[in-house]
Amino acid sequence: DKTVSLRKDLSEMHEWITQAEEEYLERDFEYKTPDELQKAVEELKRAKEEAMQKEVKVKLITDSVNNFIAKAPPAAHEALKKELDVLITSYQRLCSRLNGKCKTLEEVWACWHELLSYLDAENKWLSEIELKLKATENIQGGAEEISESLDSLERLMRHPEDNRNQIRELAQTLTDGGILDELINEKLEKFNSRWEELQQEAVRRQKSLEQSIQSAQETDKTLRLIQESLAVIDKQLTAYIADRVDAAQVPQEAQ
Secondary structure, eight states: OHHHHHHHHHHHHHHHHHHHHIIIIISOOOBOSHHHHHHHHHHHHHHHHHHHHHHHHHHHHHHHHHHHHHHSOGGGHHHHHHHHHHHHHHHHHHHHHHHHHHHHHHHHHHHHHHHHHHHHHHHHHHHHHHHHHHHTTTOOSOHHHHHHHHHHHHHHHOOOSHHHHHHHHHHHHHHHTTBSHHHHHHHHHHHHHHHHHHHHHHHHHHHHHHHHHHHHHHHHHHHHHHHHHHHHHHHHHHHHHHTTOOGGGOHHHHO
């Protein structure tokens, strides 16, 4: 009869809701690779869409039950109405939970890509430092040229900490949730090791360039004093030649 048919529809819908909850909401998920995380996001999107499509089925069942109740004897009302209320509540809860989990995983996926973006930007900056350090490794020239190289290195080192802070925060957010933790820890360890190594090398190179500038300045000063002295001697000797003074008469200058 009609009651049996309606209860069968209600039961089948309840069964589908329970199965969806077990498959997408009750299981413990572990995301150790980006592929696993991406697959989970796609699965939840499909589950959310499937649940939304079931709204038509729930509405049809609701209309059928209400139409039956309107015509059936009061004795059949209460049980069917209660089952319908339970179904509607369960369905709405499932949709809400699927939407929430889907949104969370989409945010996690976006967070992962944001982390990769910041890591890429910082690694490019570290590569610039590596090139700059190689360029200043055996720099030749005077104090001015060395000073320009030092200024260039110091400008490059005045790099804001914002990106590195973002990397720490994003990584913490993901690993706290047990998401891609091994991969993220590996990437962070590699990045931090490279960062520390290049920072230390840059500090050493700055000190070395400062010492080179000081040495070059001292050399320039010494050369200037020698040139001034030679100019005086040259002037004196030129005067002797003009006056036809013999070298034997000025033994010190001759020597």
